[in-house]
Amino acid sequence: MLKYYLYAIVPAFLLLSTFIWVVVSLIRRCKSWRIAAGIFAAEILILAIGYFVYFTPVEYARNYLDDPPPDPGSLADIANEKGFYIGAAVNMADNPEYRKLVPSEFNSVTPENYAKWRQLLVNDEIGNYDFSKADAIVDYAVEKGVRVRGHTLIWGKFSGRTYPKELDDRIANAKDPPTELRSIMREHIQTVMTHFQGRIPIWDVVNEPLSMDGVYLDKNIFLNTLGRSYIAESFRMAREADPSAQLFINEQFGNYTGELVELFFDLLEWLLEENVPIDGVGIQAHNIFKTHNLDEFRQFVERVADLGLLVEVTEFDARIRLFGEEPDPYRAQSDYMAEYARICIENPACIGFTVWGLSDASTWFDWVPPFNRMLPNDPLLFDVNLRPKPAYAKIRDALARRP
Numbered sequence: 001m002l003k004y005y006l007y008a009i010v011p012a013f014l015l016l017s018t019f020i021w022v023v024v025s026l027i028r029r030c031k032s033w034r035i036a037a038g039i040f041a042a043e044i045l046i047l048a049i050g051y052f053v054y055f056t057p058v059e060y061a062r063n064y065l066d067d068p069p070p071d072p073g074s075l076a077d078i079a080n081e082k083g084f085y086i087g088a089a090v091n092m093a094d095n096p097e098y099r100k101l102v103p104s105e106f107n108s109v110t111p112e113n114y115a116k117w118r119q120l121l122v123n124d125e126i127g128n129y130d131f132s133k134a135d136a137i138v139d140y141a142v143e144k145g146v147r148v149r150g151h152t153l154i155w156g157k158f159s160g161r162t163y164p165k166e167l168d169d170r171i172a173n174a175k176d177p178p179t180e181l182r183s184i185m186r187e188h189i190q191t192v193m194t195h196f197q198g199r200i201p202i203w204d205v206v207n208e209p210l211s212m213d214g215v216y217l218d219k220n221i222f223l224n225t226l227g228r229s230y231i232a233e234s235f236r237m238a239r240e241a242d243p244s245a246q247l248f249i250n251e252q253f254g255n256y257t258g259e260l261v262e263l264f265f266d267l268l269e270w271l272l273e274e275n276v277p278i279d280g281v282g283i284q285a286h287n288i289f290k291t292h293n294l295d296e297f298r299q300f301v302e303r304v305a306d307l308g309l310l311v312e313v314t315e316f317d318a319r320i321r322l323f324g325e326e327p328d329p330y331r332a333q334s335d336y337m338a339e340y341a342r343i344c345i346e347n348p349a350c351i352g353f354t355v356w357g358l359s360d361a362s363t364w365f366d367w368v369p370p371f372n373r374m375l376p377n378d379p380l381l382f383d384v385n386l387r388p389k390p391a392y393a394k395i396r397d398a399l400a401r402r403p
């Protein structure tokens, strides 16, 4: 995370310091004011170009609209036949797209936010739950025979944002912080899993345990208080709370090889050696600043499968602007999405492919800065008019061939 702040802070600092240099040299009537003004002008120019390139909305030809539309309404059927889950994240139960696309197209849904710890609490108060928004999403799915992925129980990445703010104070002031933290975690996991027992059969127990800044585990309140055993303990608590649920660790990877990936596999191997009840690995697969190397992705999936664990792609999206240089960006995006899905579909250990939103009209990129200014995002399988993009037919074909 630190590095993302640096991307904003460093240019702001440079700009401000050059500006101060210009002003001071003018006041002191130094000759260096010309150099300072030149550098300042160059910085402004670079920023203006950057702003123009990244923040001016662009439009890409939607050539796929000239194709005969693929037969819609069948993705979920074929997924059901193959025992595979094609899923979508759902932000609100009353989003009309939910009823239009589920259960016909998606046979799995993930509440995008409403099953997260803070979102389940009234006034961010630990232990004071209001399940109504999550229940509304879950109940509709269950009524339609659609599986629900639970997202997520323990997530420490952004202090006070992914877990209740109160937790920081409670642990800071506790006589015995590890005991206090364990008891709060157990209570949360128990309450939530018991509430959804029989309706949510699979959970992201621990979300994003890796750091975004370096080759280490994310230094969050759970790690700082309990060491890496917070991960093992979360899984044990989850198994105890609902023995029938499948338990996943869920992570976002920018690359599928490298030191951070090795650290992740060390973690998995350690969990397995310790007989921790973990069933699978969720690969988020957000394509944010770049696309991923698909050969490396395939090998990554195989490597997880070789450990005897299940895999799911849990949060796929790919911003259309990543394909802006291609002759036909929407088709290139679809080819990439379908290829990504196919790698998962072809591996028997990979049991589901979830896109992080029902359609291009419901993507987190459109409300989270800076992406909300870098339009269009259009990162999903259905466009804003719910027309399936070309990836749709390709994913259906790949499903038909799943062993």
Ligand code: 9MR
Pocket: 112, 113, 116, 207, 252, 284, 286, 315, 364, 368
């Ligand atoms: O899409 C979610 C967005 O609406 C929320 O504001 C954000 C913070 O809770 O979380 C987004 O979903 C994230 C998911 O929970 C974990 N992986 C990364 C997702 C995208 O940021």
